[in-house]
Amino acid sequence: MTSRYADLSRAELAVLVPELLLIGQLIDRSGMAWCISAFGREAMAQIAIEEWAGASPIYTRRMQRALGYEPVPNHGDVVTIFKGLQLDIGAPPQFMDFRYTVHDPWHGEFHLDHCGALMDVEPMGPEFVRSMCHDIEDPTFDATAVATNPRAQVRPVHRPPRVPAGRKPHCRWTVDIDESHPPVSPLPAFHVVAATRAATVELDPIDPADEGAGDYTGPLLADLDFAAFSRSALVRIADEVCLQMQLLNLSFVHAVEQRAADQEQLREVCLKQLTGIAGIAAERIHRALGLPGGAEGALRVLELHPLLNPAAYVGASVAEGVLTVRTDPDDSDAQADGAWVALCGPGSTAPLQALVRGVDPRLDVEVTGSERDWTLRVVEGADEAPEAGEVAVTRFSTGAAFVFEPRRSLPITPV
Structure with missing residues (x-):
């Protein structure tokens, strides 16, 4: 299937691509609000742990x-871990502004000059900050590294709640690999x-003859220059990032x-x-992308x-103004x-709207057909519809209006 x-x-x-990485991060700005409402803060934290630990190693x-x-x-180094974070919806560039230091292949550290997630949660109070930066981060950082x-071992030097208030960088962590460390095992999630079809779906390979970088085998870069990748590589990265979101949602x-x-x-929350x-x-x-309106x-x-x-992964097609x-x-x-698309159809149009x-x-959708096959047409009305409450909740995140800035891509060498 062509991408x-x-x-x-x-x-x-x-x-x-960076837009997709940021969108993946914002999934939790949408989902966790409803988990807090339905199950409470402590249960929300456990859901987040299982969600990320279930998907990120895959x-x-x-x-x-x-x-x-x-x-x-099972023998990767800290550079491999850091490269993975740069292409992870859990750490979208600039919004989660990871800065990396490599001491040698087995020892490194990172700090966040800006943590968009902290900016979203800090106004909610120290208990919510502690849930995110302590309860959730400890097991999920290790779950990501286990891949x-x-x-x-990913361990904090300091982290929020920020003392003193406004402390920068927002947090600092060490990453150490040592044969004496007890091995981390994946959580049951x-x-x-891993048993889903999403985990093993095959995507189009990168064309090595395409102009630009077709891999990330060189040195670790402080900031990825996505424009340096080939078109073929960027297509594959975009598809992989969308699959990250699908896997995170399944988890x-x-x-x-x-x-x-x-x-x-369950259906209501999802x-x-x-x-x-x-x-x-x-x-x-x-x-x-500066796409047309209407x-x-x-x-x-x-x-x-x-x-x-x-x-x-998702069976759909667009032709002659109709989505099937x-x-x-x-x-x-x-x-x-x-997956997500299974929540949509003739009797469930809220996400599509x-x-x-x-x-x-001013737009709306006409969805017709059966639960087995359905089609969608976009229709225009005269009046503007009010923003859905679920969208307004997600817009609470500073990521909704975040603007990326140009950056130079510099190699990181051991210090």
Whole structure:
């Protein structure tokens, strides 16, 4: 299945990839609000731990393989870990401004000059900050590192709540790999997510003859210059980043299911999460690529939206102004997994409405067909619809309006 990003230019892809990484981070700005409401702060923290620990080892290894920096199994170094973070929806560039130091292959550190997640949570008070920066980060940093080396330990030097107030950098961590460290084992959620079709979906290989970098095998760079990658590599990265989101969502669904009172509550929480991120993601993609307005622009955003990507995973197509979604599991791995698209259809249009209204609040959708196959047309009305509450909740994040800045890409050498 040809990628839906394959017809974008190299320049457009270089703009889109960091946008997709940031959108992936904002999934939790949408989802966790509803988890707090339904289950409380402590349960929310446990959901976040299981969500990230279930997905990140899988998608970290996928990106390593895709860009050629995959280590000998279980023997990766700190540079491999840091490269993975640069291409992880958990650490989108600039919004989560990781600065890296490499002492030698087995010892390094990083600090965050700016932590967008902290900016979002800090106004909620020290208990919420402690949940994120202590309860959630400790197991999930190690869960991410285990994809590279199970004897890696990520430990804080300092972290929020910030003392004194306004302390910079926002946090500092060491990364040490030592054979004497007890190996970290994946959490049970990992095995559940590893059994999904999303974990093993095959994407188009990178064309080594394409102009530009086709891998990330060279030195660690302080800031990735996405424009330096080849068009083929950027297509693959975009698809992998969307798959990161799909995997994270599947892990989220599993974690919520363990706590939901019934299937109705599970669906309600997951639908709110999708509706919130659908609208903000559409708005950012539309603006970043300078796409046209109206129904034409909305349909193009639909094609590029993480909801329907990667194409090899989500069975859908756009032709003659109509989106057709295939819901037979034989035609769509996403449907078989119960991914985001499985929450949409003729009887469930809220995420689709939020998505098109991220382009223009006067737009709506007409969804017809059956649970097995359905089609969508974008229609224009005279009046602007109010913003969905789920989108407004996600817009609370500073990431909703975050603007990327140009940066130089400099190699990092051991100090």
